[in-house]
Amino acid sequence: MNTENIKEREYIFVEKYVYDPILRILHWVNALSIFSLMLTIWLKNLLKPYDNWKEILYRYHILIGYVLTAGIILRVVWGFIGPEHAKFKNMINWKAYLKLLRTRKYDTSENWGHNKYAGLSYIFLFILMLYQAYSGLYLAAQKYEMSFFHYFVEYSAIKTPFAKLLSNIHEIVFYMTMIFTALHVIMLRFHEIISKSPLTQAMCNGIQYRKKNKS
Template sequence: METFSYRRQKVYDPVLRIIHAWNGLSILFLMATVWLSELFGQGVGEKTLWQMHIYLGYALVVGVVARLTWGIAGPRHARFSDMWHPAAWWNAVRHLNLQAAPRFGHNTLASGVYLLVYLLLAVMAVTGLGLAAVEHSMGPFNVWFGDMAWLKEVFEEPHEAIYNLLIAFVLVHIAALVWHERHDRTPLAQAMVSGYQYQLDSTKGDEHA
């Protein structure tokens, strides 16, 4: 039976992993409240779900602020500077090559997508707070926008567009994890639980930790 030798390194710190889990669960539960609300007509059930949606939105705002802060003040692999690789992105586009060189930390090419997602989450948080104020008279923006019903479309269109993009990102992100684990024969998904990343050695031998 063929065996493989791995190198491993502690890459993701506990704070980053907690923020990642917090934001991931917030996004999934936010999506769930939207899907479930469509099963209800106008009534108590729908109102309750939208109230939950707003509070989950607050949780996501906290998570986004925490990630932005940790992306500046956190350790090396948590920082946005460690995810900034414009030369690699340009080379990938110019040569139509999406195969990133192995490295410990965020994937060089995927990190560009992650940075874009953080930007979209920040916009979604702002537009969500705006909708909470305009439609439900809730949240910190209620003082400024609570009586401006005409702002609903201004906030709603980008909010819904980003929502659809995030659904696509979640599906592609999970599919990419599964594909890379099988193609590269390295455990990726566990990195945000254990903090360790593994790389396959070029030489074969017994697997070691």
């Protein structure tokens, strides 16, 4: 294990290989898919000069949605069969939650893998993304016959009440995802500043750094 001395500090950094390649690939596939889906909405004004701009927009949105659906499903599967730090059970720290409820104090001790408090929010995000995958595939099948759901969903140019409900919630969750993404980036940078240790590269090379008091 490599260590790096930090001048004028009472600790050293230790490093550990934590995130496996499959986890990292799925992380970036899903992240880029979510960002690309956002782009299809943000850039819609550029397509308005075209007569069929809505169809162009939605078809690209649906195609990217296929990639995200595959990525989310694979990540959920990997969350059960993957290595230690990929598993969902290691993203939930019940001891830290109970301590917070009892003492109203955060456990500031560092652990390997996902942050002991942020892990729960990631699981919540996966649940939202599974809903997005289901609702997106349903709506794509009904309006464009573009998903395997079209075997079960009748094509209709007019949305049914159920489709309207799915669409409305789909849009709400989409904006919730935008907010989560922004907060994720901000909090990641915030923790890098507070802990004075690199965090972002962990999802690139799989290595995490933690502080250790000098002996």
